Amino acid sequence: MLLTIRSLTKTFPGTKALDxxxxxxxxxxxxxxxxxxxxxxxxxxxCLTGAFVRDAGVIMLEGEKISPSSTSEAQELGIGTVxxxxxxxxxxxxxxxxxxxxxxxxxxxxxRRAQLRQAxxxxxxxKLDIDVSRDLSTYSVAIRQIIAIARAVALSGKVLILDEPTxxxxxxxVETLFAVVRDLRDKGLGIVFVSHFLDQVFDLTDxxxxxxxxxxxxxxxxxxxxxxxxxxxxxxxxxxDDVVGHAKTHKAGGEWPELLKFDGFGRRGHIDPFDLSxxxxxxxxxxxxxGSGRTESAELxxxxxxxxxxxxxxxNGVLDLSSPxxxxxxxxxxxxxxxxxxxxxxxxxxxxxxxLAMQARRGWAxxxxxxxxxxxxxxxxEKLDIRTSGPEQPVGDLxxxxxxxxxxxxxxxxxxxxLILDEPTRGIDVGAHAEILRLIKQVTAEGMSILIISSELDxxxxxxxxxxxxxxxxxxxxxxxxxxxxxxxxRAIAAPDRDMTEVLA
Amino acid sequence: xxxxRRVTPQLLTLAALVALVTVFFPDFLRIEVVNxxxxxxxxxxxxxxxxxxxxxxxxxxxxxTRGIDLSVGTTMAITGAVAAWSITQGYGLxxxxxxxxxxxxxxxxxxxxxVAIFGIQPIVAxxxxxxxxxxxxxxxxxxxxLTFSHEGMAFFGSGDVLGIPAPALLWVLTAAGVAFLMRxxxxxxxxxxxxxxxxxSALAGVNATVLLIAVYVASGLCAALAGIVATADIRGxxxxxxxxxxxxxxxxxxxxxxxxxxxxxxxxxxxLLGALIIQTIDTGILLAGxxxxxxxxxxxxxxxxxxxxxxxxxxxxxxxxRRAAQSRRETAMASAKETGQ
Numbered sequence: 001m002l003l004t005i006r007s008l009t010k011t012f013p014g015t016k017a018l019d020x021x022x023x024x025x026x027x028x029x030x031x032x033x034x035x036x037x038x039x040x041x042x043x044x045x046x047c048l049t050g051a052f053v054r055d056a057g058v059i060m061l062e063g064e065k066i067s068p069s070s071t072s073e074a075q076e077l078g079i080g081t082v083x084x085x086x087x088x089x090x091x092x093x094x095x096x097x098x099x100x101x102x103x104x105x106x107x108x109x110x111x112r113r114a115q116l117r118q119a120x121x122x123x124x125x126x127k128l129d130i131d132v133s134r135d136l137s138t139y140s141v142a143i144r145q146i147i148a149i150a151r152a153v154a155l156s157g158k159v160l161i162l163d164e165p166t167x168x169x170x171x172x173x174v175e176t177l178f179a180v181v182r183d184l185r186d187k188g189l190g191i192v193f194v195s196h197f198l199d200q201v202f203d204l205t206d207x208x209x210x211x212x213x214x215x216x217x218x219x220x221x222x223x224x225x226x227x228x229x230x231x232x233x234x235x236x237x238x239x240x241d242d243v244v245g246h247a248k249t250h251k252a253g254g255e256w257p258e259l260l261k262f263d264g265f266g267r268r269g270h271i272d273p274f275d276l277s278x279x280x281x282x283x284x285x286x287x288x289x290x291g292s293g294r295t296e297s298a299e300l301x302x303x304x305x306x307x308x309x310x311x312x313x314x315x316n317g318v319l320d321l322s323s324p325x326x327x328x329x330x331x332x333x334x335x336x337x338x339x340x341x342x343x344x345x346x347x348x349x350x351x352x353x354x355x356l357a358m359q360a361r362r363g364w365a366x367x368x369x370x371x372x373x374x375x376x377x378x379x380x381x382e383k384l385d386i387r388t389s390g391p392e393q394p395v396g397d398l399x400x401x402x403x404x405x406x407x408x409x410x411x412x413x414x415x416x417x418x419l420i421l422d423e424p425t426r427g428i429d430v431g432a433h434a435e436i437l438r439l440i441k442q443v444t445a446e447g448m449s450i451l452i453i454s455s456e457l458d459x460x461x462x463x464x465x466x467x468x469x470x471x472x473x474x475x476x477x478x479x480x481x482x483x484x485x486x487x488x489x490x491r492a493i494a495a496p497d498r499d500m501t502e503v504l505a
Numbered sequence: 506x507x508x509x510r511r512v513t514p515q516l517l518t519l520a521a522l523v524a525l526v527t528v529f530f531p532d533f534l535r536i537e538v539v540n541x542x543x544x545x546x547x548x549x550x551x552x553x554x555x556x557x558x559x560x561x562x563x564x565x566x567x568x569x570t571r572g573i574d575l576s577v578g579t580t581m582a583i584t585g586a587v588a589a590w591s592i593t594q595g596y597g598l599x600x601x602x603x604x605x606x607x608x609x610x611x612x613x614x615x616x617x618x619x620v621a622i623f624g625i626q627p628i629v630a631x632x633x634x635x636x637x638x639x640x641x642x643x644x645x646x647x648x649x650x651l652t653f654s655h656e657g658m659a660f661f662g663s664g665d666v667l668g669i670p671a672p673a674l675l676w677v678l679t680a681a682g683v684a685f686l687m688r689x690x691x692x693x694x695x696x697x698x699x700x701x702x703x704x705x706s707a708l709a710g711v712n713a714t715v716l717l718i719a720v721y722v723a724s725g726l727c728a729a730l731a732g733i734v735a736t737a738d739i740r741g742x743x744x745x746x747x748x749x750x751x752x753x754x755x756x757x758x759x760x761x762x763x764x765x766x767x768x769x770x771x772x773x774x775x776x777l778l779g780a781l782i783i784q785t786i787d788t789g790i791l792l793a794g795x796x797x798x799x800x801x802x803x804x805x806x807x808x809x810x811x812x813x814x815x816x817x818x819x820x821x822x823x824x825x826x827r828r829a830a831q832s833r834r835e836t837a838m839a840s841a842k843e844t845g846q
Contacts, residue, residue: 070661345702345705348694350696357710359695361556367691368691
């Protein structure tokens with residue numbers, strides 16, 4: 001065995017994050033590490049990479065006991081990690097990033113030419129055609145991800161940990177990345193793969209280990225498991241029907257009374273003018289590749305960028321959507337894609353985070369009493385199953401999925417008439433995923449209208465009554481009823497304009 | 506209860522300092538009544554600490570938004586000059602106070618606009634007024650020390666109410682008022698939210714721009730009050746020396762108060778304890794009778810010790826030690842129970 005972990009235990013104030021976990025990694029395998037948010041995946045990885053020091057247990061690398069106390073020590077031992085938020089410096093060149101900390105020196109100065117050569121050598125075999133002397137920021141997230149992997153492999157070269165590497169990649173980029181990973185596996189590396197995307201787990205991995213509440217549930221060959229079994233292991237109970245995501249019984253268009261109408265709404269450089277009508281209680285889906293103009297559409301509707309053309313109307317006339325405050329006053333809500341940057345207030349508590357939008361609407365002079373904040377928080381902690389060690393815990397200490405739930409709770413508490421959700425389930429575990437989809441159905445049944453942006457087509461198919469397809473900053477297709485299938489959406493995303501009529505025919 | 510736990514390190518530090526000074530100067534804590542006024546070193550500290558205390562109130566709010574206000578010392582000079590000029594021009598006490606406070610508001614609006622609307626980094630934005638402010642004050646005083654004799658104005662420097670020095674009363678009341686305003690309304694939480702994450706707060710509908718301007722205005726107002734106290738104290742406006750370097754003491758007070766320069770959670774009470782700690786050090790050094798050339802070095806040494814003791818890394822160690830001791834106790838108790846059975 002390349003890497004063996006026995007009875008690993010790690011305790012934090014109030015919680016036992018890892019409780020006697022065992023884990024094995026063979027050379028030349030890709031091993032998936034799965035579990036719900038808060039199951040202990042991140043803690044396990046951090047104990048491996050030296051970011052945390054374990055309380056008890058044994059870690060053995062190639063038969064030797066190891067106790068890395070820092071990430072650099074773990075790297076020297078041979079354990080490299082690539083995180084979802086790539087930990088490279090975008091303002092440096094690719095070569096500088098690759099050789100960072102090991103720059104080739106000449107007379108005490110960095111030898112630029114040797115640096116470039118070394119960087120090119122490190123990237124050999126990754127099938128990347130890039131100029132290593134350019135800034136890292138000129139390349140896409142997928143390429144940065146591969147560069148990060150190349151760096152980790154060159155520095156460490158025994159164990160490679162990939163923590164949610166595909167969360168911000170589109171389908172084609174994922175394929176490129178997987179080709180690289182398979183290649184490394186064949187070269188004999190042991191690879192730990194953490195992901196919420198079960199399709200990718202089945203596609204890529206050889207074995208699966210599932211954690212739940214800091215304990216082992218199973219370790220199995222991936223081929224011996226099916227999707228439902230795997231989800232059940234993660235949840236710890238049998239699945240309710242709606243989790244697997246049967247397609248919604250789609251109503252035909254025009255069954256919802258019109259709530260809002262955007263006419264020729266657009267802004268140069270963001271999104272071409274579009275027409276969109278939103279029905280009361282309707283779920284609209286927005287599909288398209290990353291950067292296609294999905295998020296830009298939402299930002300325009302919520303007043304983050306002012307529309308240059310067109311107007312938004314409701315039954316009472318034209319709406320002023322020139323700023324988020326105005327949009328909120330018009331009954332809009334927006335849970336953004338980047339929850340860390342744009343969503344949570346990391347240092348504030350869960351109740352304060354949930355009450356923030358409501359407090360902003362009431363004005364500073366009318367504070368929401370603490371007791372009411374707590375009541376509100378407790379209601380949503382239960383409703384959305386937010387895992388906290390107590391209501392005073394800063395939101396920044398919660399796991400990513402739970403942070404997302406706090407942002408959702410903030411907007412649900414506002415009870416807006418039109419709520420925009422940008423990738424609401426990214427990085428969220430299956431249980432919470434199903435819960436959020438169920439919530440969407442519940443609130444729309446009560447009359448709220450929702451616009452959901454998602455890269456997961458299954459999700460759109462499961463909840464949306466109508467799907468708008470965005471490509472190259474234009475709304476190119478609108479699918480309703482039985483037209484909403486993975487196939488039509490993918491073809492609409494891929495098709496050149498003139499073929500659209502054929503797609504819909 | 507929570508509020509008390511928050512200021513415990515500062516209270517302990519102050520207590521330790523008082524004990525230390527009392528060792529060198531046994532009469533430190535004695536308070537006498539002379540002519541109906543309370544007189545004693547502690548009263549002196551409360552009075553002398555007024556300018557830094559007032560500045561620290563405003564500075565706490567600015568720092569909570571991840572900002573900093575370097576201009577408060579010069580704002581003191583400007584507002585003090587305006588107050589003295591108004592008195593000599595015969596605007597009366599009300600007019601002088603009003604104009605001085607107005608000057609403070611104007612300084613705050615200037616800083617706040619640069620930071621919140623133009624997006625200039627707070628340290629640079631407020632540096633502009635810090636460097637130009639003394640010039641403005643000199644223009645007001647026409648380059649000389651502008652003295653006045655006006656008992657009403659002088660009251661803010663040397664008067665007393667029920668035996669308590671007026672400056673001490675002013676800063677305690679200001680601090681209590683602002684603290685109550687922050688925690689009695691939602692302002693405190695909204696300021697913290699903007700300080701931690703302005704983008705996310707704005708997206709949740711918080712009017713971050715107005716809040717940011719407001720904290721700089723609050724800081725300008727606090728500086729105006731401090732300027733009035735300083736001018737009233739010497740019955741004159743000294744554009745060159747009023748409030749000189751006090752912005753640094755005010756920032757130090759906020760930091761000793763355990764408020765993070767990265768913004769977010771803040772405690773005005775803790776900042777005030779910080780201001781008291783600084784003033785106690787200043788007064789204590791003088792009382793202890795060290796030669797004056799040692800003063801600054803001793804002050805720096807004490808501040809260093811305090812900051813190291815309060816540093817996050819050290820407090821993490823303390824927490825770990827306490828936890829270890831606790832778990833040892835628990836195992837000891839458990840084994841004692843077992844042997845008892």
